[in-house]
Amino acid sequence: MFSERWICFCCPQTYKIQRSIAPLEQPQSRPPSKTRGKKKSDITLAAVIIIQSWFRRRQALFEIRRKAAWTIYQNIEYAGEQDQLKLYNFFLDLMQAVSKNPRDALVIAKVLRRTSSLSSTAEELDLLQTTAPETVNIESSYKGQHIQLPITKGHLESLVGAFQRGETLHARYVLLILHEVRRILKRLPNVNVVSTYQSTCVTVVGDLHGNLSDLLLIFHKNGLPSNENPYIFNGDIVDRGTQSMEIFILISVAFIIYPNNVYFNRGNHEDHVLNLRYGFMKEIIKKYKSQSTKIFHLFENIYSWLPIASLIDDRIFVTHGGISDITDLNKINRIQRNKYVSILSPTFVIPENEEQCQIKDLTNEQLLEWRQMLDLLWSDPKQGNGCEPNTYRGGGCYWGPDVTNQILEKHNWTLLIRSHECKEEGFDYCHDKKVLTIFSASNYYAAGSNRGAYVRISTNQPPSIVQFMGTKHTVKPLTIWERVSYVEEQALRNLLEKFSANKSRLMKEFRLKDPHQAGCIALNEWCEIVTQVLELQLPWRTLKSRLVDIDSNGLILYESTFRSQELQCVLNSPVLNRRQSFCQAIYRNKDLLEAVFRAMDKDNSGVISLQEFTDVCVFLGNHNGTKFDEKQIIDLATSIDLDKNGVIDFNEFLEAFRIVDIGDHNHDHS
Amino acid sequence: MATSTDATGAVPDQENRVTLRDPIRESEERANQARIKRLTDAFNVFDQESNNTIPSTELGTVIRSLGLVPTEGELQDILSEMSDDSNPDSIHLERFLNVMNMILKDRRYQGEPESKILRAFQVLDTQNNGYLTEEEFRNYLCKEGEPFNEEEFQDFMTIALDDETNHKCTYKDFVQHLVVEEND
Structure with a gap:
């Protein structure tokens, strides 16, 4: 029943070495006089193995906690992306519904894309004029870097220094650099052709997500980009972090100086629809205030000109998300990529002018072309064979090892490098080492959650991966134990926020399972309810002891989750029950509402003007079949504009939804 | 259960006898269910794609995270009991549950005091x-x-x-x- 080492201290002779153990350097037979010595060494061996085994157990207990924390982050992250796509689909549905009336479609197209009804030449001219650097004057108080054409290596070096010191580059120079980038990008094919013949190597960098310190760390370790040191930036440069602008500028400057040795691949976040929600737009507004509309407008256009993949030496295919069973290089090369201002809102559903409304005439070929793009930017690999829609993210697909083999063979490629997914080690091989994931933002979910990595590809050599971890927030490096605890704490905090945001629904379900109001339910019931209500598949049993109190019979005291101090803060404790549920609803949908708000705020002023509000009302009204007259709209806007300053800010907007939510709430109970 | 208190005192028929409760077996069954749940949960933490498999390399962590204290050698034995020759790099949930359920039931690898x-x-x-x-x-x-x-x-x-x-x-x-x- 017990393992043999159990009795090792009293009779060490019975201890048998297991086969995986390194053989002991002991002679097979010993003279009888040395029996004493042998016995002693066996006791030592047994003692060593006990300590080793117990330590490995202790480590595993930590590992599972870390893994659970990781799962929380991923689930919450993807749930967010899904929400954004749902919102997008909602707008798309609305557009489809009103396709009979091109004028309405145009309004919503404006809301979504901020595009004009001009022809493409006129649009180009308009963009060049409205976003020209000359339209922005430099204040005499500006103390930052100055940039003049032509852009040189000196600019790159001085900008690295300036950004390290926390300086912001002036809007005028941002526009100057972006226009230069755009000019070069427009000449490029959809798939960058990269050769290591001259430089002997190329470095591929994955998602950076606004994490400037990681880019600087990579430049520090691997050298600045140059003709001898080429780089491919594999998408998702922007969003989430707070320094997307600085990263984009540094890469752009390098790209302008070495256009043949710095390559951009577009990521799924190089899309203004995602920027609305994931922070880049907020960052631009914060840093560039009145100039932000111009900058954002130009970014939208630049995204559409970014190449969508790179091919190294005809054998390694590099793209942000991955492939699907329809991926075909010839078809990709034929795509007119700038049609896809947003990968999520392809131009073909948006009329170029009022007479040409094409939503209804969407052909199969157009859809297939769109999917070529969508799958490259949004897909994730899976272990099992086949190809299926990516339900987790809501866009792109999951592809299996059979698809990898099929597509690599078809094109005669040997390796696929992609990014798009955060990996604990910064990289991950799958599909028989034919797919390599590279993720370059370290500490992505929380300090210590993951390493970043980049990969160097040299001619005829296996890829060489370099890992790193930024430590700017910590004085001394954290030990693994401290890291796990910290990451876990952050993850649990996120999770507790979800609990608080859904308190009423959770409590309702808990009470249904607890008819006698004993305050406790079985573990199974608790797990099922939280999985259902929060729509998160998590290892609840593993997490339970850190989320909720458990009584001596193993029953879950379900109310204890909401008693913690942190939650009291989130919920502003002593408010009325009714009010609480509104707070929760608002809190639950805050991200979503913020995206709607940003979409309505066409000029990115941070407030919605009466005109912007009217546009949306007219559109929504037509969709519902209820026409608002002008007075009604003005009344509505005024009622939302609580401080009566003529514009609606985000707080007022949230307040308005709270009022709407009261209606919904009552409706639920009637 | 109401039918078993027949007023005529007749012997309960076949059907009723089957429904007689066996407390020992029931508690065993409950314990069994609890073990399966606990094992499945630990397994799922490492089942990244929700396809009921985990990489063989993670087995040690899963087993030890259940609080067990096997040596590396013993772990190899467990692994060979579970692994499927046609797919040696991953472990299927079903085989994991079979082997681990017995191990927990027999209270093996509990470690030293x-x-x-x-x-x-x-x-x-x-x-x-x-x-x-x-x-x-x-x-x-x-x-x-x-x-x-x-x-x-x-x-x-x-x-x-x-x-x-x-x-x-x-x-x-x-x-x-x-x-x-x-x-x-």
Whole structure:
């Protein structure tokens, strides 16, 4: 029943070495006089193995906690992306519904894309004029870097220094650099052709997500980009972090100086629809205030000109998300990529002018072309064979090892490098080492959650991966134990926020399972309810002891989750029950509402003007079949504009939804 | 159950006899269900794609995270019992549950009581100092038994040392750290 080492201290002779153990350097037979010595060494061996085994157990207990924390982050992250796509689909549905009336479609197209009804030449001219650097004057108080054409290596070096010191580059120079980038990008094919013949190597960098310190760390370790040191930036440069602008500028400057040795691949976040929600737009507004509309407008256009993949030496295919069973290089090369201002809102559903409304005439070929793009930017690999829609993210697909083999063979490629997914080690091989994931933002979910990595590809050599971890927030490096605890704490905090945001629904379900109001339910019931209500598949049993109190019979005291101090803060404790549920609803949908708000705020002023509000009302009204007259709209806007300053800010907007939510709430109970 | 109290006192018919409760079997069944749930949950943490498989390399972590204390050698035995020759790199949930359920039921790999672990440290502490140094640990743990690799050793030292300056481990306290329970 017990393992043999159990009795090792009293009779060490019975201890048998297991086969995986390194053989002991002991002679097979010993003279009888040395029996004493042998016995002693066996006791030592047994003692060593006990300590080793117990330590490995202790480590595993930590590992599972870390893994659970990781799962929380991923689930919450993807749930967010899904929400954004749902919102997008909602707008798309609305557009489809009103396709009979091109004028309405145009309004919503404006809301979504901020595009004009001009022809493409006129649009180009308009963009060049409205976003020209000359339209922005430099204040005499500006103390930052100055940039003049032509852009040189000196600019790159001085900008690295300036950004390290926390300086912001002036809007005028941002526009100057972006226009230069755009000019070069427009000449490029959809798939960058990269050769290591001259430089002997190329470095591929994955998602950076606004994490400037990681880019600087990579430049520090691997050298600045140059003709001898080429780089491919594999998408998702922007969003989430707070320094997307600085990263984009540094890469752009390098790209302008070495256009043949710095390559951009577009990521799924190089899309203004995602920027609305994931922070880049907020960052631009914060840093560039009145100039932000111009900058954002130009970014939208630049995204559409970014190449969508790179091919190294005809054998390694590099793209942000991955492939699907329809991926075909010839078809990709034929795509007119700038049609896809947003990968999520392809131009073909948006009329170029009022007479040409094409939503209804969407052909199969157009859809297939769109999917070529969508799958490259949004897909994730899976272990099992086949190809299926990516339900987790809501866009792109999951592809299996059979698809990898099929597509690599078809094109005669040997390796696929992609990014798009955060990996604990910064990289991950799958599909028989034919797919390599590279993720370059370290500490992505929380300090210590993951390493970043980049990969160097040299001619005829296996890829060489370099890992790193930024430590700017910590004085001394954290030990693994401290890291796990910290990451876990952050993850649990996120999770507790979800609990608080859904308190009423959770409590309702808990009470249904607890008819006698004993305050406790079985573990199974608790797990099922939280999985259902929060729509998160998590290892609840593993997490339970850190989320909720458990009584001596193993029953879950379900109310204890909401008693913690942190939650009291989130919920502003002593408010009325009714009010609480509104707070929760608002809190639950805050991200979503913020995206709607940003979409309505066409000029990115941070407030919605009466005109912007009217546009949306007219559109929504037509969709519902209820026409608002002008007075009604003005009344509505005024009622939302609580401080009566003529514009609606985000707080007022949230307040308005709270009022709407009261209606919904009552409706639920009637 | 109402039908069994028949007024005529007749012997309950076949159908009713089947419904008679067997408390021992029921409690066994409950324990069995609880074990399966616990095992499935631990397994799922590592089942990244929700396809009921985990990589073989994660088996040790899953088993140890259940609080069990197998040696590396014993782990190999468990692995060979579970693995499927046609797919040696991954472990299927079904085989995992079968093997692990028996292990939990028979209370195997429960590990030594605290006193024995303390004794193990005392064996290594030949001078009877009450502490062991980093050097001593390295000699024993990285060279003998089922040796630690460098990473494991570094992790071990970060929790073993009393503080960063003296490079000693007063093992009596350290034993407390080692025997933490699951989910503490």
